[in-house]
Amino acid sequence: MQIYLPIAEISLNLYLLLSLGLGVGFLSGMFGVGGGFLMTPILIFLGVPPAVAVSTQANQIVASSVSGALAHWRRRSLDVKMGLVLIAGGVFGSVSGVQLFSILQAMGQIDLVISLCYVGFLGVIGGLMFVESAGAIRRRYSKTPRPKKKRRKRGVIDALPFKTRFPVSGLYMSVIPPLAIGFLVGALAALMGVGGGFVMVPAMIYVLRMPTNVVIGTSLFQILFVTALTTVLQAAQNQTVDVMLAGLLIVGGVIGAQIGARVGAKVRAEELRAALALMVLLVCGKLAWDLGATPQDLFVLMDTREAS
Amino acid sequence: MIARIFTGPSALTALVACCLALAAPAQAGSQTAAQAEAPVPAQEGGGPPVARISAALTQDVVEIRSNFSGAELTLFGAAAGLEDGDDIVMIVRGPQRDMRVMRKRRVLGIWINAAPVRFEAVPSFYAVASTRPLDEFATFSALRRNSMGMEHLRLSAPETERTETRFGVTDMRVSDLGADIIDYRAAVVRNKERQDLYAEAPGGVEIIDNGLFSARLFLPPVTPTGVYDAEVYLFRDGAPIARWTDTLEVVKAGAERAIYDLAHQHPLVYGVLAVIMAVLAGWIAAAFGRRQ
Numbered sequence: 110m111q112i113y114l115p116i117a118e119i120s121l122n123l124y125l126l127l128s129l130g131l132g133v134g135f136l137s138g139m140f141g142v143g144g145g146f147l148m149t150p151i152l153i154f155l156g157v158p159p160a161v162a163v164s165t166q167a168n169q170i171v172a173s174s175v176s177g178a179l180a181h182w183r184r185r186s187l188d189v190k191m192g193l194v195l196i197a198g199g200v201f202g203s204v205s206g207v208q209l210f211s212i213l214q215a216m217g218q219i220d221l222v223i224s225l226c227y228v229g230f231l232g233v234i235g236g237l238m239f240v241e242s243a244g245a246i247r248r249r250y251s252k253t254p255r256p257k258k259k260r261r262k263r264g265v266i267d268a269l270p271f272k273t274r275f276p277v278s279g280l281y282m283s284v285i286p287p288l289a290i291g292f293l294v295g296a297l298a299a300l301m302g303v304g305g306g307f308v309m310v311p312a313m314i315y316v317l318r319m320p321t322n323v324v325i326g327t328s329l330f331q332i333l334f335v336t337a338l339t340t341v342l343q344a345a346q347n348q349t350v351d352v353m354l355a356g357l358l359i360v361g362g363v364i365g366a367q368i369g370a371r372v373g374a375k376v377r378a379e380e381l382r383a384a385l386a387l388m389v390l391l392v393c394g395k396l397a398w399d400l401g402a403t404p405q406d407l408f409v410l411m412d413t414r415e416a417s
Numbered sequence: 418m419i420a421r422i423f424t425g426p427s428a429l430t431a432l433v434a435c436c437l438a439l440a441a442p443a444q445a446g447s448q449t450a451a452q453a454e455a456p457v458p459a460q461e462g463g464g465p466p467v468a469r470i471s472a473a474l475t476q477d478v479v480e481i482r483s484n485f486s487g488a489e490l491t492l493f494g495a496a497a498g499l500e501d502g503d504d505i506v507m508i509v510r511g512p513q514r515d516m517r518v519m520r521k522r523r524v525l526g527i528w529i530n531a532a533p534v535r536f537e538a539v540p541s542f543y544a545v546a547s548t549r550p551l552d553e554f555a556t557f558s559a560l561r562r563n564s565m566g567m568e569h570l571r572l573s574a575p576e577t578e579r580t581e582t583r584f585g586v587t588d589m590r591v592s593d594l595g596a597d598i599i600d601y602r603a604a605v606v607r608n609k610e611r612q613d614l615y616a617e618a619p620g621g622v623e624i625i626d627n628g629l630f631s632a633r634l635f636l637p638p639v640t641p642t643g644v645y646d647a648e649v650y651l652f653r654d655g656a657p658i659a660r661w662t663d664t665l666e667v668v669k670a671g672a673e674r675a676i677y678d679l680a681h682q683h684p685l686v687y688g689v690l691a692v693i694m695a696v697l698a699g700w701i702a703a704a705f706g707r708r709q
Contacts, residue, residue: 111486113638115673116680120486120638168691175699176706217519217530225527337692344688348680352691353483353672359695363702370706400527406611408604409530411517 116351117161123357125155130169130361137173137362138369139376140385143304143332145170146234148358150227150392159220160210161351164343166302168355170336173362174304178333181326188277188323192330194284195309198291199298199335206299207342214347217411221400226301228397234307235389242382249379266316278319286316291331298339304332468498470505470661472649477663479636480670487613490634496651496659499628504547504554504652507622507632508565509665511542511614512643518601534594534601536574541641542614543570546621546632556655563650563657567606567617574598613637642667 111120129151137144145166152162181187213219269283290312294305309328313319319327344350373381472494479488492507516539519530545551551566564571577593592598609615614637622632634647644664651659669677680687 111484111638113481113483113485113673115669115676118639118641168695171692171695172699172702175696176703179700179703217517217533221527221529337696340692340695341685341688344680344691345684348684350680350688350691352676352680352687352694355691356694356698359698363698367702367706402528404521404528406604406608407521408601408608409519409521410605410608411519413515413517413535 112353112357114157114351114354116349117157117165117354119156121155121157121354126354126357127361130358131365132361133358134173134362134365135369135372136365136385138366138371139373139381140369142385143170143173143306144362145303146227146231146301146307147388147392149223149302150231150396152354153223154395157351157354158349159223160214160347160349161354163210163223163300163302164340164347164349165351165355165358167298167336167339167343168350168352169358169362170298170302170304171333171340172355172359173366174329174333174336176363176366178326178329181329184326186323187326187330188275188319189330191275191278191280191287191317191319191323192327194287195291195294195327195331196334198288198293199295199331200291200338202292202295202297203299203335203339203342204295205292206296207339207346209296210299210343211347217409223301224396224400226297228393228400230297230301230307231389231393231396235386235393239383239386239390242379242386245379246383278317278323280317280319282317290316291335294331295335295339298332298335299343304336306332468496468500468503468651468653468659470494470496470649470651470659472507472647472661472663474634474647474663474665477665479640479665479667481640481642481667481673482669482671483673485638485673487638487640488636490636490665492632492634492647492649494630494632494649494661496628496630498659499624499651500653502653504549505622505624505630506545506547506551506555506565506650506652506657507634508563508646508648508650509542509544509634510540510646510648511641511667512540512645513538514541514641515539516605518604520601520604534574534598535576536572536601536605539572539605540570541643542636542645543609544616544618544634546618546634548620548622548624548630550619554652554655559652559656565650567615570606572602572605574601612639614639614641636667640667642669 110123112123112126113120129148133144133148133151136142136147148169149162149166152166153159157165178187210219213222266282266286269285271284272282273284274281290309294309297303297305297308306328309331310324313324313328314321340350472492475491475493476488479490494505496503496505516536518534518536520532521528522531523529545566548554551560555565560566560569563569574592574594577598578590579593580588580590583589583591594601606615613635616635618632622630624630644666647663647665649661650657668674679690
């Protein structure tokens, strides 16, 4: 059954959208990833205009991060102060990202920039994830002990001014690094329609040196607020949020996430993570191929949007 | 009185024509109803008209609802004074929009959009159907004047044009792009055709009998909203001798309309509602998941 999406202005199959939400929701529940980095490119492959795909995806991530953020809030496994600093950075990032989005759209280059960002990030994330999970699988069979990591000095970061105490994380550090990380993640949310957890979580662990038990909760807390803000800004400035599409993806997504979380607790993680990594690399490869392959038509038509 | 001529001279068409002629009384009965609904036809030129056309589309308003996946309309019409060798053309034009056309260029191995050209007042939809291929019965100037057919469609990029005197001819319009403008124009038509937004159907107008004719109009799923102009011309000796016009409206309706209107008229409210919906959905799912 085809359903007409009022903002994307195309018809897509209703069941396809629901199962897409279910599938990506399942993966996100299982791995604790947002799923935006898979959903947005898939929507673009299906013919949803990239601008609408990105903005609508931000709306969907609000829904998928609520349940996780609530759970961590109840368990108090999040650093609210750190979260607020990250959100402050995220607000600036999101506002700048939405502006940049409008400018690129007016220049006719938004599709290119979205694709390039995806190829870059998916390539790096997928590659790292694959190497890491392959290593874990190999170690399990060869029974070699996990290599110990040396704790290095954070020379530059310790030298920065505006230091403050983050009691929950047990840190005393400058607010500049978390602000910068928040900014980057906010800009990514606006430009790529992703929550940005895949950038923020490693950054919190390796750059900020936050204790791992509060990392996930705090990042979800930040993602929830930043994607909510991004949704409102994209809707207000670019009118590119399609609630019909978002609603369908959310229905599939929240159900899929519940199932995924349950299944994820029972199965062996490394193989699945390797499979996810391969999937990410596949999407990345497809996007990269499309960038370089000779297009079917050398000319593109665009509606000129009146500046508002 | 089988007053009709088919240009496709096959035995099959002749057979179909005979069958249609036999069924004419019933057909005529249904057509008079359509004709009665049709507005007063516009007449060209002074003096007593040689011929006149009435027509009606099966729908005046096409609604885009959540199950919209394109629409097919039929135009029924009657041409009074239709003679052998006359031809009929139907043109439907969608609302005009400005468009930007960019040419892809390879830079460092990837294709990027470059060299934009802005076209003004491009019809967002353009369908032309006729009894025969246009250039077989209409003169070049008649086609050009009425912008009839893909080659005569008015597509102007005013920012790239200037007027100058060439070979002693004043006010010649010259494109700064030179011959490239032809590629750009062709690209507009080609891209629109790929989305079924532009269509040319020689043979798409079928003369049933007795000056009665019909034509089909297909609106694809990506049909833009707005007011469309439908025109029917009767051609004789290379020029139009009668013309009929009407409008067709494509509107979003129901939930699609409510969502679209809210998104464009109160974008901030829309954005906040979208977030509230998402938060509620996530919260309900979490509450439900916890209880299990």
